[in-house]
Amino acid sequence: MNVQVEQKIAFSILFLCTLLVVVPVLIILVIIFVKGAGALNLGFLFEMPTNGMTEGGIFPAILGTLYLVLGALFFAVPLGVLSAIYLVEYSQETVLSRIVKLAIVNLAGVPSVVYGLFGLGIFVLFLGFGASILSGSLTLGIMILPVIITSSREALESVPQSFRIVSLSLGASKWQTIRHSVLPHALPGILTGTILGIGRAAGETAPILFTVAAFYLPKLPQSMFDQTMALPYHLYVISTQVPGIPETIRYGTALVLLLLVLIMNLAAIILRYQFRRRKKW
Amino acid sequence: MVIIRIKGTVMIETLQKFSPAIVSHKMDLKLEAKTVNAFFGKTQALQNVSLSIEKNHVVAIIGPSGCGKSTFLRCLNRMHEVAGGTMNGTILLDGKDIHENDPVNLRRRVGMVFQKANPFPTMSIFDNVAAGLRLNGMAHNGHIAEIVERSLQQAALWNEVKDSLSKNGMSISGGQQQRLCIARALAVNPEVLLMDEPASALDPIPTAKIEELIYELKKDYTIIIVTHNMQQAARVSDETAFFYLGEIIEFDNTKKIFTAPSIKQTEDYVTGRFG
C-alpha cells in the first residue's frame, strides 16, 4: 500500500511538472491568437504602415525578415554543409578537428546579443558595410551556422559506412561517393537543420538590432546595402518605443512572427519524422 | 536441388582432371602479392604474404577467424587504406604495381563482393546494378539497360527479377540480394572479383547457386574467395591458400591442400582439428 501511495505521489508530481511546461506555451499561444487574429488580413500582410505605424500593414517588416533569412541562408548553408562534409568525410581525428568541433558546439551557446555586437564590429564598422541587409544577413548567418553544421554532421554520420565502402569498391572516387552515395541520404537531415536555422534567424532581435534593423522606413529597401525593417525588431518598437499603437496591430505582428517560426519548426519536425520512417537501414 | 548437386559433382571432377595440367603450363599471372605486410596502426594483420594467382583461376582463402583473410582481400583492391590501415610490399596486377596507379581505376578492375549482402536500400534492383556505372560516370554511354541485363544474367539472377526491376533492392531474398551485389560488381566490368565469404549468411540452396555461379564466372574473371566452409573451398577453387595468424602457411592446388597437405597445421585445419 505504502509503495503504491508513494508511486501515486511521484507520478502526480511528474505530471504536474510536465503540465507546468506546457501551460505557459499554451497561454502565450492562446493570448496572441485571440488578441492578434483580428488584425490578420491581406491588407495587414501586404500594405505599408501608415499614420506613424498606428494604421496600415506590416509589409516592410515581413519583407525585411524574408530578405534577412534568405541572406543568412545564402551564407550559412553552403559554408555549413561544406564544412560538415569536410569534418565528417575528410578530416582525421586530429587535435585541430577536435578544436573545430568544440568551437562549433560553443558557437551554438553564444548569446545572440554577442553576435549582434560582433556583427556591428566586423561587418558594419570594420568592413564598412554599414547598417545594411548585407551586415544583418552575415550576422544572422554566423549565428545559425552551428545549427546547420551540427545537423548536417549528424545527417552525414547517420549514413551507413557500408554505402561509402560499396561505392568506393565500385570504382567511384571519394567525391563521387560523397556526392552520389552519401549526400542524397543526408539531405533530409541537412534540410531539417536548415529549416531550424530559418526559424531562429527569423525570430531573433539582438543580432539585427545594431546591424540592419530600422525603426521606421517610408519605403522598401532598394539594395543589400540598405537598412530594412524586420519583424522581431518592429514588434519591439511598436510594443515599447511608440505610444498609441493599437493592440490588434501589436498582437497581429506578434502572431505573424510566431506563425512564421512555428510553421518552420513544424516543417522541420514533419520532415525529420518522414525521414526516420522512410529510412531503410 | 538434385540438379545442382549433380552439376556440383561434375564440376569437381572436371576440375580435378584439368587443374594439374593447367598448373604445369606456362603461368599467366593475373595477380601477384610479394612480401605484403599490412597494419592497423601498430598491430600487424599480415606478415610477408606472397601469393601468385593465375588468370581465370579461382583461389580460395581459408583460415581461422582473425587470421587476415579479409585484410588480404582489401589489400588487393586498396580498400585496406580506406579501412584505415597501411601496408608495404608489392602487389602486381598484370605485372604492374597497383600502388603506382589511381586506386579508383584499380577498383574498377578489381571488384568486390561483401560478406553481408548490401544492396543500396533506397535503390531499385535496376538502379543497384547500374549504381557503379552511374557513380563513376560511365552512365552516359547509353547502354545502361543492356549492361544491367547482361550483369544480372551473368549473376544468374535475370530470370528471377526481370519482371520486377523497379522493385526495391532489399525486397528480394538474401540469396538474391547477394547475387544482386555480384551483378552490381560485374556491371563495371572488372577483371578480378574478390568475394569475402559471399555465402556465409545463406542457406544451402542459395549457397549452391552462388557456387555454381562462381564456376561460370571463372571463364571470364579471376576470382579470389574467402570462405569458412571447407567443402565450399574444395568445390569451387583451383588453388587454396591457408592463412594463419597473418601468414600464409600453405598455398597449393586445392586437391592437394584437402587430400595431402604438406604442412601439419593445414591438415589440422582442413580436417577440423583446430579453428
Ligand SMILES: Nc1ncnc2c1ncn2[C@@H]1O[C@H](COP(=O)(O)OP(=O)(O)OP(=O)(O)O)[C@@H](O)[C@H]1O
Ligand atoms: N578496421 C580494423 N581496425 C583495426 N584492426 C582490425 C580492423 N580490421 C581487422 N583488424 C584486425 O586485423 C586482423 C585481421 O582481421 P581480418 O578481418 O582480416 O580477419 P579475417 O581472417 O577476415 O577474420 P574473419 O574470418 O573473422 O572475417 C584481426 O586481428 C583484426 O582484429
Ligand SMILES: [Mg+2]
Ligand atoms: Mg573476414
